[in-house]
Amino acid sequence: MTLTPEEQLAETVRVQGARVLATLIRTLGSLQLAEDAVQDAVVAALQTWPRDGIPDDPRAWLTVTARHKAYDALRREAARPGKELAATAGAALVAPDLAPEVLEMVEPESVVRDDQLRLIFTCCHPALAREAQVALALRTLAGLDAGAIARGFLVPEATMAKRLVRARQKIAQARIPYRVPGDAELPGRLASVLAVVHLIATESHAPSAGDQVTRVDLEAEAVRLARLVNELMPGEPEVLSLLALLLFTAARRPARADAAGDPVPLAGQDRSVWDHAAIAEASGLLAEAVRRSGGVAGPYQLQAHLSACHAVAPTYAATDWDRIVGLYDLLLRLAANPAVALNRAVAVGERDGPAAGLAALDAITAMARSHLWHAARAEALRRLGDTGQAREALRQAVELAPTAPERRLLSRRLDEMPPP
């Protein structure tokens, strides 16, 4: 996909703005103040860059501009009677050093990276609700605005804006720290970070409504965040595994939708258009995760192995279904999950035939409201020759499908089903 010059410019502003924000939060001690300043600088960039061209060092331009904006805001606040700032922005606010040379100083890349890692852990702090963690990560680390995040989560923009305001208030008032946790807390805190990144990725390739088959930007952001965490915490097996999992999934992107934008199921995908460079990179990362995990596979490693099975299979039929069923069994042992049980049942059907698959599907009781469960049952019933029941299952799947492309796909299958 090629970006137009306007999109290129907007992308640069967004990505660099997010990096500037991480550093500004540390120097200002206030998320709200830093966000407002960066927002002002982003607006200034979008006004002047199209006219004057993108500066040689966009981050430096945004850093200095944002710092001046923050300085102006602080001066205005200080001039106001009662100094309400301390109450509104939280007690964590530290007076910034206002010397002119400090305003013009631009931090080296290494400092920006450390600041972003701190910010990741702040956004994913367990004292924040998971939905707030995800929203904050996308707002502050990916630089997406409240409207874009709201569309991603299918909530009204005002709801998302309110969610972000509440999260910022909690960070300021409860003083959620801006630092990388110590060794003792790290495993638990890292799990929270990985869950947030994974959620962003799953939302990107399985949007629960709307007309897009793939939300390219969110998937790319999730990969970028996973890369960042992997770069800053090298050798963590679950970080390596999550990055591998995201790359395996992203590699299938070119085959996931047809020309009309409708989803193409794995069985029907053209494997020659998969991104084989990404698959090779993911395989290398997964191998390293296996080496470093000492024989104990975490949930992301198991999921990465599952993705790897599909990535290396020459065809859908030639997939190693036995290994896939075994991996799902291990995943289910870590945590009961109806969606995992559904995928396992589909794999059982491929390995042992449609009757065994249908029995495994019918054993899952929690999925009666899922279009995926009805669609899987329809496929098993069709293979068993029971087209009457298969049609009925497909009709329910169409009714429950949350997005228009999925409805179209299932309706087409219903049309193609031979009459009973």
Next chain:
Amino acid sequence: MAVYAALLYMPEGSDWMTPEVREEHRVFGAAAAETIRGAVALYPTGSATTITIAGGAAGDVLVTDGPYAEAKEILIGLYLLEAADLDEAIGLAARIPTAWRGKVELRPVAPVGSRPF
């Protein structure tokens, strides 16, 4: 530094005045003395009286027996803890005996200028 109120909740009907529980709080109080800015232990909810005035400040004072809200978990006391940030406060709260006998809710105390009272 910031001050957090650690609000202590126990299941209704539990006895938090036993020598064993008191001893646990004494041990915590001694170990965390430098961070404790205040502590309050409350008598059981059977001793509570709830006051409200209907119809504005000039209305009738309504006095009822018992706690404001009937709940499965009741407030039994609180500590005021001084900590640099939430992580430090969580570390302190995890050492309060109520953390394993019930639940501890951490609430940041608003700075003086912004308090409503």
